[in-house]
Amino acid sequence: MDQYFVTDTNIYLLDALEAIYSFAPKRNDIRNFLIIPYVVLEEIDSFKKEQHSSRGLNAHLFSRELKKISQTKKQKLSKGVEISKNYYVKVEYDYNDSLEKKLLRQYHGKENDNIILSIANTIKERNKGEVELVTNDSNLFIKAESIGLNASDWRAAKSIEKYRDIYKGWREITVEDKIIDYFISSKQAMPLEELNIESLIPNEYLILKSSNYKINSFKEGELNNRDFVLVSYKKRIIGLKNGGYIKVPYLAGKKSNILGINSRNIQQSLALNALLRRDIRLVNLIGPAGTGKTILSVATGLYQLRTNNSRKKNNIYETLVIGRPNISMGPELGYLPGNIKEKMEPWMNPIFDNITGTMKEELVKKIHNSPTKRKALSELKSGEMEDYLLDNEFIEIQPLQHIRGRSRENVYMIIDEAQNLDPLEVKTIITRIGDNSKIILTGDPQQIDKKGLNELTNGLCFASERMKLEEITATIFLKDGERSKLATLGSKLL
Incomplete structure (x- = not known):
């Protein structure tokens, strides 16, 4: 034939x-x-x-x-x-x-x-x-x-056949009360067969629920002690022949707090866990607008920067590198007036808009010990704070057309709006990541502006699906909007 x-x-x-x-x-x-x-x-x-x-x-x-x-x-x-x-x-x-x-x-x-x-x-x-x-x-x-x-x-x-089949990086499973009690009382990992689940993926998170316990009680301001999230780790870490699962310690009974940013739902807590884990080098954050993808990525990136005043265990990366595909990958960027910051300001405002309020206050504490310097830094206006972070190389704006041929070491890189990248562009970016670096791809596959791409063929979903079996990657699908009720309704209905 x-x-x-x-x-x-x-x-x-x-x-x-x-x-x-x-x-x-x-x-x-x-x-x-x-x-x-x-x-x-x-x-x-x-x-x-x-x-x-x-x-x-x-x-x-x-x-x-x-x-x-x-x-x-x-x-x-x-x-x-x-x-x-x-x-x-x-x-x-x-x-x-x-x-x-x-x-x-x-x-x-x-x-x-x-x-x-x-x-x-x-x-x-x-x-x-x-x-x-x-x-x-x-x-x-x-x-x-x-x-x-x-x-x-x-x-x-096409990374997937239908968008509803997208890999979410987590799943909810119903178990007997004794399983949840086991994890409350024991720090041991449970063998895979005990949970009666098949085809689990490295770093796939499990949300355990039972008929007697609620899954989510964020609305009351705290996680319920009975809300347990488990993560699949590498077999060699767990030491179990068939793999296993272990409790994520700081998700049980309390919310994560990173530079004053709190997780507002269980998926955001999973995202923070993946963003902070040093064994994970690629994190894909996927979901509608307003679910917290960008603010969580920026907060954890700044939290883990090396500064003179930061604790050693959080003193990991030298620079937070930020790029967006909306920033031209072609020559037309050169036609715009001004220096690189001025040229890119319209595209980077959504990133810097997050560094305000409590996050700014906590970041100032991280950067300086001196009360005088803290006061001066905290009084900087929005644009001045951006200049300070850029001039002192805490943050670097990365035009994506300049990334090819470079090797980036000791950086925490965020590629925002990654759904507007094609598979080759994503490959080019990921293959530039060197030792002790981490890359975060964020985006909403249902909001694509680039001709020739769709929710099945875009680079974000491509990377998530192609890399999901690797032990140094994690994906989290954020489903709940937290920006505002109006923003959430707009994302769903318009």
């Missing part, structure tokens, strides 16, 4: 090499054909001028790889080249233009899209095999289905 995958430009701009090789057949009795419409080559060329973007990088990688395939095999791509057993790559020029003319009458503009559809339809008419259009463009997807073509997102870029 033959299968034809007619591809759109956008899948190669996400990850060119992965896209070229991801359609190989899984069975020996199937032949797969990767069809690259000639207009895709033309569109790819237009992105090569983006020297500092992942799209520009992928455009160059795509062209080089096709050239390499043709030269290595000494065959023309227009005729089709077998690059592995039963897997062919072909650049297609031939199509029946009658459909294209019809599409031009129905859909004005987007001529290249119409040519891609016409090529796919021509292959379908001339061959007995299955034909599928592969695109991450929603409109092209709909147009394909409207003319009877099968269409799909690029599967290799």
Whole structure:
């Protein structure tokens, strides 16, 4: 059986090499054909001028790889080249233009899209095999289905099949009272089989509940002593043959307090635990607006900075590095007037807005012992406080286009709004992290502004799903809005 995958430009701009090789057949009795419409080559060329973007990088990688395939095999791509057993790559020029003319009458503009559809339809008419259009463009997807073509997102870029299947990093389980009593009275880990749970993931948190005990009593201002959260640790730490679970000590009976920031629900407590644990190097905080992703990340980052006045056990990182994909990864940042702080101020205000009130007061205490210096620092206005933190290198703003090629050691890095990164951009950032560093990715996959990405293909979900089995990573899905009742309702209903 033959299968034809007619591809759109956008899948190669996400990850060119992965896209070229991801359609190989899984069975020996199937032949797969990767069809690259000639207009895709033309569109790819237009992105090569983006020297500092992942799209520009992928455009160059795509062209080089096709050239390499043709030269290595000494065959023309227009005729089709077998690059592995039963897997062919072909650049297609031939199509029946009658459909294209019809599409031009129905859909004005987007001529290249119409040519891609016409090529796919021509292959379908001339061959007995299955034909599928592969695109991450929603409109092209709909147009394909409207003319009877099968269409799909690029599967290799999809970290999950449905958003509701997103890995949350925690789960609630109902147990007998004696299990909770066991954890109250014992500091020992419990063998996995005692909890009757399968397929647990490293650093996945378990919220135990029983019919007699409430899970959450934050509304009364304190965690109930019967509210217990367990975390799956590395097997070698627990020392149990089949793995096990152990109580998270400071989540039982009290709230966490970091630079005056308190956890307001149980998921926020889990997030603080992951953000403070030194054995975890990557934390993914996922959830709607107003759930506390940014403020928790900023508070724990500042809390763990090295200062002359900080306690040794919290004296871990030299600098809090902050980046956002909204800050251009292309050359246009250079056109804006002012120094780097002035250029980036509009994008960084959501970060610095969190360093106010109690957090600012506690941060001042962390930085200085001297009452005089504390008083002077606490009297700084908002913009002046930002300047102080930047000038003294407590905080560094990181333009993401400058991160490639660097190795960042001894830093606590926050990438806010990471849902607007593609998988290659996330890979580029994570692979820059050096020794004794930690990276936090935060974002809401249902608020994506970048063309070509969606709640299934964005870099945040990609990193969470691809890295979740590693013992140095953790993911926490924050479900409850805490900013205000209006903000929570707006996130759900609008």
